[in-house]
Every structure is written in structure tokens, then in C-alpha cells.
Amino acid sequence: VEASIPEPQRAAWTKHQIKPFTGQDGFENEVVRHVETTLARSMFNCDESAAYAATSLAFRDRLILEWNKTQQRQTFADSKRVYYLSLEFLMGRALDNAMLNIGQKDVAKSGLSELGFRIEDIIDQEHDAALGNGGLGRLAACFLDSLASLNYPAWGYGLRYRYGIFKQEIIDGYQVEVPDYWLDFNPWEFPRHDVTVDIQFYGNVTKSQDDSGKTRAHWEGGDHVTAIAYDVPIPGYDTPSTNNLRLWSSKAASGEFDFQKFNSGEYESSVADQQRAETISAVLYPNDNLERGKELRLKQQYFWVAASLHDIVRRFKKSKRPWSEFPDQVAIQLNDTHPTLAIVELQRIFIDIEGLAWDEAWNIVTQTFGYTNHTVLPEALEKWSVPLIQNLLPRHLQIIYDINLFFLQSVEKEHPGDRELLGRVSIIEESQPKMVRMAYLAIVGSHKVNGVAELHSDLIKTTIFKDFVEIYGPDKFTNVTNGITPRRWLHQANPRLSELIASKTGSYNFLKDLTELNKIELYVNDADFRKEWQEIKYANKVRLAKHIKNSTGVTVNPAALFDVQVKRIHEYKRQQLNIFGTIHRYLTLKAMSPEERKKAQPRVTIFGGKAAPGYWMAKQIIHLVNNVGAVVNKDEEIGDLLKVVFLEDYNVSKAEIITPASDISEHISTAGTEASGTSNMKFVLNGGLIVGTCDGANIEITREIGEDNIFLFGNLAEDVEDLRHAHTYGSHSIDPDLNKVFKAIEDGVFGQPHDFLALISAVRDHGDYYLVSDDFHSYIETHTVIDEAYKNQEQWLTKAITAVSRMGFFSSDRCINEYAEEIWNIEPLKADKPEGVKDGE
Ligand code: 9GP
Numbered sequence: 001v002e003a004s005i006p007e008p009q010r011a012a013w014t015k016h017q018i019k020p021f022t023g024q025d026g027f028e029n030e031v032v033r034h035v036e037t038t039l040a041r042s043m044f045n046c047d048e049s050a051a052y053a054a055t056s057l058a059f060r061d062r063l064i065l066e067w068n069k070t071q072q073r074q075t076f077a078d079s080k081r082v083y084y085l086s087l088e089f090l091m092g093r094a095l096d097n098a099m100l101n102i103g104q105k106d107v108a109k110s111g112l113s114e115l116g117f118r119i120e121d122i123i124d125q126e127h128d129a130a131l132g133n134g135g136l137g138r139l140a141a142c143f144l145d146s147l148a149s150l151n152y153p154a155w156g157y158g159l160r161y162r163y164g165i166f167k168q169e170i171i172d173g174y175q176v177e178v179p180d181y182w183l184d185f186n187p188w189e190f191p192r193h194d195v196t197v198d199i200q201f202y203g204n205v206t207k208s209q210d211d212s213g214k215t216r217a218h219w220e221g222g223d224h225v226t227a228i229a230y231d232v233p234i235p236g237y238d239t240p241s242t243n244n245l246r247l248w249s250s251k252a253a254s255g256e257f258d259f260q261k262f263n264s265g266e267y268e269s270s271v272a273d274q275q276r277a278e279t280i281s282a283v284l285y286p287n288d289n290l291e292r293g294k295e296l297r298l299k300q301q302y303f304w305v306a307a308s309l310h311d312i313v314r315r316f317k318k319s320k321r322p323w324s325e326f327p328d329q330v331a332i333q334l335n336d337t338h339p340t341l342a343i344v345e346l347q348r349i350f351i352d353i354e355g356l357a358w359d360e361a362w363n364i365v366t367q368t369f370g371y372t373n374h375t376v377l378p379e380a381l382e383k384w385s386v387p388l389i390q391n392l393l394p395r396h397l398q399i400i401y402d403i404n405l406f407f408l409q410s411v412e413k414e415h416p417g418d419r420e421l422l423g424r425v426s427i428i429e430e431s432q433p434k435m436v437r438m439a440y441l442a443i444v445g446s447h448k449v450n451g452v453a454e455l456h457s458d459l460i461k462t463t464i465f466k467d468f469v470e471i472y473g474p475d476k477f478t479n480v481t482n483g484i485t486p487r488r489w490l491h492q493a494n495p496r497l498s499e500l501i502a503s504k505t506g507s508y509n510f511l512k513d514l515t516e517l518n519k520i521e522l523y524v525n526d527a528d529f530r531k532e533w534q535e536i537k538y539a540n541k542v543r544l545a546k547h548i549k550n551s552t553g554v555t556v557n558p559a560a561l562f563d564v565q566v567k568r569i570h571e572y573k574r575q576q577l578n579i580f581g582t583i584h585r586y587l588t589l590k591a592m593s594p595e596e597r598k599k600a601q602p603r604v605t606i607f608g609g610k611a612a613p614g615y616w617m618a619k620q621i622i623h624l625v626n627n628v629g630a631v632v633n634k635d636e637e638i639g640d641l642l643k644v645v646f647l648e649d650y651n652v653s654k655a656e657i658i659t660p661a662s663d664i665s666e667h668i669s670t671a672g673t674e675a676s677g678t679s680n681m682k683f684v685l686n687g688g689l690i691v692g693t694c695d696g697a698n699i700e701i702t703r704e705i706g707e708d709n710i711f712l713f714g715n716l717a718e719d720v721e722d723l724r725h726a727h728t729y730g731s732h733s734i735d736p737d738l739n740k741v742f743k744a745i746e747d748g749v750f751g752q753p754h755d756f757l758a759l760i761s762a763v764r765d766h767g768d769y770y771l772v773s774d775d776f777h778s779y780i781e782t783h784t785v786i787d788e789a790y791k792n793q794e795q796w797l798t799k800a801i802t803a804v805s806r807m808g809f810f811s812s813d814r815c816i817n818e819y820a821e822e823i824w825n826i827e828p829l830k831a832d833k834p835e836g837v838k839d840g841e
Pocket of ligand 1: 380675678696
């Protein structure tokens with residue numbers, strides 16, 4: 001049956017068209033209606049969680065209207081779309097963001113107040129959507145915000161994990177993982193039970209001749225699982241454009257349990273198939289920058305890309321265009337190598353199902369895909385074993401071998417006789433077992449490859465992908481420096497600073513064109529402006545101090561220098577350097593006379609972040625931080641001069657409290673290891689300065705804000721290899737100050753020393769791969785410089801304001817425009833604002 005309403009009846013539909021609520025009265029009506037009907041409650045049993053639900057539903061209704069229109073507009077315009085494939089979307093909370101992007105937060109605030117609630121408490125009810133590990137997933141979330149805000153026709157595709165990243169509890173100083181069941185009530189998603197895709201695994205491949213005599217492969221048998229779409233509306237800021245994030249959930253293909261088994265009394269096994277199928281989308285793998293090669297993970301990847309491609313191809317086919325126009329309508333971006341099987345799947349669809357010739361199909365495929373690399377760490381570069389793929393995806397393995405064969409033939413032609421080169425660039429690694437190098441497959445199957453900061457993009461060209469630059473030429477490789485959305489990371493996280501900036505720039509337009517921040521540099525000497533800026537920072541620190549008190553019981557002085565390192569715990573990110581430095585500070589303070597102590601700069605050192613559950617060293621770092629805190633925080637001699645806290649369960653909503661409250665934040669990875677980093681951008685945008693190495697985006701931040709406004713230290717990327725070599729083959733002497741720190745740990749000052757010996761011996765006995773000792777001296781010295789600089793509050797303030805005013809480059813809007821122009825070749829599709837909405841609202 002045709003689903004759309006026939007022409008004569010459409011007038012009735014138009015007459016009854018639903019209008020978005022307007023004004024405070026309209027909003028309150030909607031809240032009360034949802035409380036009483038949708039939630040079946042009343043004013044006599046409406047608690048904060050019900051008020052959150054009703055408020056969200058009121059905003060959701062508004063979003064749906066614009067979302068439907070946006071989708072219709074995009075369909076009618078028939079213009080090119082981009083599909084962003086990411087295994088992670090670290091979205092955080094949706095309500096506050098929706099209110100701000102729609103421009104109705106003030107209405108909601110006064111409406112809720114009239115109904116008896118504080119908006120902050122209502123916002124706080126929401127469970128974070130934590131479908132990601134760290135930077136990579138949060139970048140994807142910022143990109144969705146920018147794509148919608150800039151009116152690009154774009155879809156995100158991901159997995160709807162039942163369990164997002166685990167919740168972290170700290171018990172006796174140790175990390176304990178607790179499941180994050182976030183779907184109890186989620187008003188932001190729409191199950192599309194009518195949008196399903198059948199996904200096949202295992203089975204075998206047969207060949208036959210078709211009518212024209214061509215050989216066709218058939219993938220038969222095996223298991224089947226159903227993918228069900230869940231759609232999440234993504235509101236743009238100050239535009240009606242509302243894009244779609246489609247997340248796939250897995251279900252048994254039959255959708256039901258086995259009745260025969262059930263009837264014969266085998267109750268447990270009757271649901272086994274269903275449970276096995278649902279496992280595919282059950283959990284997010286909690287590793288950041290580490291790949292483990294587990295079969296279920298490969299299943300997740302194929303399940304997700306196959307469902308997404310089916311959807312994309314179905315949409316394209318509706319346009320009835322020839323296949324050759326596919327790349328004019330479709331751009332697909334691979335967020336890291338996780339979706340690389342999409343390349344193979346699209347080639348399979350073209351040659352096995354649609355009957356295209358190999359070359360014609362491959363030409364379309366390579367024009368369609370772009371690949372973003374986010375890491376050079378060897379342990380994070382994906383490889384899948386050939387026997388595993390052979391078993392799970394037999395047809396795909398054949399296609400991978402064919403892709404490799406044709407690729408190597410073309411290399412051989414240009415570089416005859418260079419067998420070493422062929423071995424190095426082969427998609428198949430000749431190891432035991434053989435492995436498929438996913439990054440190489442992604443490069444061969446894409447028309448553009450990009451890194452995420454200048455240094456990183458240079459490094460991939462000169463190290464891990466050097467041979468491919470030789471083969472394809474430099475133009476295939478490009479850089480798109482990461483960015484962050486100023487809507488969430490300034491306006492939402494730091495509303496008072498946003499307001500102050502708007503009062504000087506004349507409007508909130510800087511939230512759409514972040515380069516307008518440069519207008520505030522004019523006010524850097526304006527006494528009132530400076531005073532208000534300082535008050536805002538202090539208020540943000542008071543808010544964080546309250547949070548610290550509530551979550552750790554430690555009282556910190558908001559007037560102290562707040563030094564923050566929040567990110568995933570990883571040896572390359574060097575939280576161990578920070579805690580060793582903190583111990584050094586403690587020992588130095590202890591050795592001071594009371595007179596000397598009076599001159600010392602009080603500090604609060606704040607850590608936060610999750611360790612992958614199987615990453616033992618990272619867990620030792622968390623343990624050491626907590627043990628150091630336990631000793632230092634109760635040392636009365638030291639008092640407010642030093643406090644050390646570990647904030648448990650760092651996530652997006654906590655980042656929104658922590659980021660605006662920092663004076664200094666730490667981005668101190670071993671040079672050449674952090675591809676970009678994005679929290680460095682968030683901290684500076686919120687008026688905090690950074691201490692960092694010459695790594696990732698720190699380098700471009702320095703270039704933009706000026707060397708005087710950042711504290712850089714440590715060895716450079718170009719020296720790392722030589723230093724590592726010297727550690728292994730020459731003599732390796734440990735920095736004397738660091739040795740004192742080790743001695744204190746070994747003497748048991750911070751609890752049982754044996755717990756921390758591995759952290760020490762990684763530096764002292766096992767080659768100090770992350771150059772902790774090499775950088776220790778300059779790290780300590782730089783912190784002394786920071787202490788002195790902080791004492792001159794006027795100068796510090798000038799640095800902070802100047803830095804913020806020069807942060808325009810780091811908006812994810814700039815970044816998305818670069819992708820759109822250089823990689824995707826897509827244009828924005830503008831829409832008029834809905835009735836009653838004024839500019840800037
Ligand atoms: O480690 C990088 C981080 O530096 C970068 O900011 C982020 C977004 O580009 O990606 C991270 N990479 C991964 O999580 C794994 O490749």
C-alpha cells in the first residue's frame with residue numbers, strides 16, 4: 001500500500017498541521033500535558049525526574065517537527081549527502097543542548113520555575129549518552145552539531161549500545177567498573193521498527209554464471225541477525241536544520257524465541273538465539289587507542305556498516321540515477337579504521353548484487369570514501385586475522401584479496417621489481433596467522449586520507465603511511481585539524497562567560513563564527529571587563545570545589561591554582577608524569593621552612609579519567625593518584641598548599657563543570673603520540689592556560705594564541721626515536737629529582753610500595769618508552785614558572801583573555817567546512833526559520 005496521503009486529503013493534513021509551542025505559556029502547557037497524559041501523573045506526584053521527562057518531551061516534539069521538515073527538504077533537493085560512520089558518538093546530555101540550539105532556554109527556565117522547579121536540577125536528571133570512549137567519540141558528537149548548525153545534509157551512523165562506557169567507581173583507591181545501563185528512559189530516540197536490515201554472518205560462497213555469461217558469487221547460509229534503526233534528532237544552532245543520527249540495534253532474525261523449544265519445556269534455550277543476536281549491539285568496547293581483535297568486535301563492525309550501507313544504497317536507488325552518479329550523491333567518511341569493512345561491503349553490493357563490473361564498481365567505491373586516521377600508536381592500528389574474517393565473512397575475505405591483488409599489480413607496474421615495497425604495502429600481512437591491515441585497506445579504498453592536526457598529518461606521511469605517499473603522491477593525504485563546538489563547550493558549559501563575550505562582541509554571533517572572538521582583544525585592558533571575567537572564573541571554581549567536596553569529601557580552596565588533567569588514563573598521555581611531579585611538589589613543600597612555605601603558591605591538582613578495564617598500568621596510575629591524595633590531603637603541615645583529588649567517573653557532563661574552572665590544564669603526552677587532543681582546545685576557550693608538550697594540536701594552539709600564553713616543555717617529536725634508542729643501547733640515567741620521588745614511593749610514604757613498582761620500573765628498568773625521566777626536569781621547571789606567573793594575577797588574566805580571543809580557528813564549524821570543501825564536495829542546504837523565531841533566537 002502506498003504510504004503517502006493522496007492529493008485530495010492533503011488539505012486536511014495541512015489544516016491540522018502541528019505548530020511548535022510558543023512562549024512560556026505554550027511551554028508550560030506542553031509540560032503539564034506530558035506529565036498528565038504521556039506520563040500519567042499529576043501535580044501530586046510530579047518529581048524532578050518526571051519534570052525532566054515532560055520538559056524533554058516538550059522539546060522533543062519541537063525537534064521532531066523540524067527534523068521531519070529537514071529530511072523532506074533534503075529529499076526534495078536531492079543534493080549530495082555526507083554519511084559519517086563512527087563506532088562511537090559521545091553525545092553527553094541532550095536537553096540543555098536542545099534548549100540552547102533551539103533558543104528557548106530562557107522560556108524553559110521561567111516556565112519550570114513557575115511550575116515549581118529549578119532548571120539546573122531538571123537538566124541534572126539526564127543520564128549522559130556515553131556511547132564512546134574519549135576524544136574520537138566526542139569529536140564525532142561535535143561534528144554532528146556543526147553539520148546541523150551549518151545546514152549540511154548529513155547523517156551519522158553508529159551502534160545503539162545497550163551499555164555505554166562503564167561507570168567508574170573509586171573504591172579504596174582502585175577503579176571499579178559498573179555497567180552503565182542508560183536506556184531506562186531515553187526520550188531522544190525513536191525506534192523505527194519498520195526500518196530493518198537483514199545481516200548475514202558465516203556461511204559459504206558459491207559461484208555461478210549469470211545470463212550474460214559473467215561469473216557471480218553467492219554468499220549463502222550462515223546466521224542471520226536483524227538490524228533495527230533508532231533515530232536521534234540532532235538540532236542545529238540557530239537554524240531549523242535538524243539532522244539524523246541513526247543507531248542500529250541487533251535482534252534475532254526471527255524476532256521471537258523458539259516456540260518449539262519453549263513448548264517442549266526448554267525454556268532457557270528457547271531464548272538463546274535471541275540473546276546471542278542481541279549481544280552484538282549490547283556493549284561498547286571500553287578501549288581507547290587499543291585494539292584487541294575480538295570476534296564480537298568484528299561482528300559489531302560488520303553489522304553496523306552492512307546495515308548503514310544497505311540504508312544508503314536504498315536511499316540512492318530511490319533517485320533512479322545511474323550508479324555512476326553515486327559519488328555525486330553520496331560521501332562516506334570513515335571515522336578511523338573501525339568502519340573500513342564498508343569499503344568491501346559496497347564493492348560486494350555492486351558486483352555480487354547489482355551486477356556491476358569490478359573496475360566500474362571499484363571506481364565508484366574509491367570516489368565515495370574518505371578515511372580519517374586518528375592515531376599513530378601501533379597498538380591502536382587495527383588488524384584482523386585472516387582466519388577470523390574467513391570464518392565470519394567469507395565473501396568479504398575474497399574481495400579483500402582481490403582488492404589487494406589489483407592494488408599490488410598497480411604498484412608493481414610503477415615500481416617494477418621492488419618486492420620489499422610490495423611486502424610493506426600489502427593489505428595482507430604475511431604473519432602467522434596472516435592479518436588484514438585495516439588502515440591500508442582504508443587508504444586503498446578511499447580518495448582522501450586525513451590526519452587530525454598538522455604534526456599528526458605530517459607524521460603519518462613520513463612514518464606509518466610513507467610508502468603510500470610514494471605510491472599515490474602527496475595529494476591524497478591531507479590535514480584537517482580537529483575542532484570543538486563552541487555551543488556546548490562555551491555557551492552551555494560557561495554561560496556567564498558566553499554572555500560577557502556577547503556583551504562586547506555585540507551579539508552571540510561568535511557562536512556561529514568563532515573568529516569573532518578576536519573582538520574581545522580590544523577589551524583586554526578594560527577594567528570592568530577584566531573584573532567580571534575574573535569573577536566568572538572564580539564562580540566556576542567555586543562550583544567545581546562544591547562538586548569535589550560532594551564527590552570526594554575533600555575541601556579545596558577556590559583561590560588556589562586549579563591544575564587539571566582529565567582524559568582517558570594512558571601511559572602515552574603521561575598522568576604518571578603529573579603524579580610524579582605532584583609528589584615532587586609535596587616533598588619540596590615538606591622540606592621548606594614555615595617562612596618559605598608562606599611564599600609557596602597553593603594548588604589543587606585534579607585528575608579524572610577512565611582506564612580500560614584490562615589496562616593494568618593505567619589502573620596503577622589511578623591507584624597511585626588516590627594514595628597520594630590520601631596522604632597529602634590530611635597533612636596539616638601542608639594544608640591548602642597542596643590538595644590532590646581524583647574525580648570519579650569523568651564524562652561529558654562532568655567535563656562541562658570541570659573545564660570552565662581550570663587555571664592550568666595538562667596536555668603532556670610524549671611528543672608525537674597524541675594525534676590532536678581536543679580538550680586542550682576546550683580549556684583554552686574557557687579561559688584556562690595550558691601546560692603542554694609540542695604535540696598534537698598544542699602546536700597550532702601555540703601558533704594561534706602566541707608563545708607567551710602557553711607553557712610548553714619537553715623533548716620534541718623529532719628527538720624521540722634517538723632518545724628511545726639511547727635508553728635501550730646506551731646508558732640511561734634517571735633524573736635525580738625523579739629518583740627522589742621514586743625513593744619516597746619505595747619507602748612506603750604512599751602506601752604499599754610493591755603496588756607501584758611497575759610504574760617505577762617502566763621508567764628505570766624498561767627503557768622509559770614514554771620519556772618520563774627525559775622530560776621530568778623541564779616539566780618541574782615549567783611548573784615553577786607557572787607558580788610565579790600565577791602570582792601576578794593581572795598578567796595571568798591578560799594571557800587568558802588574549803588566548804580566548806585568538807581561539808577562533810578551533811571551532812568544529814571551521815573543521816567541517818574544510819571536510820565539506822576538500823573531501824566531501826557537499827553544499828549546505830539552508831532553510832527558513834520557523835514562524836515566530838527571530839534572528840539569534
Ligand atoms: O588519540 C586521538 C586524539 O588525540 C584525537 O584528538 C582524537 C580525535 O581525533 O582521536 C584519538 N584517537 C583515538 O581515539 C583512536 O584512534
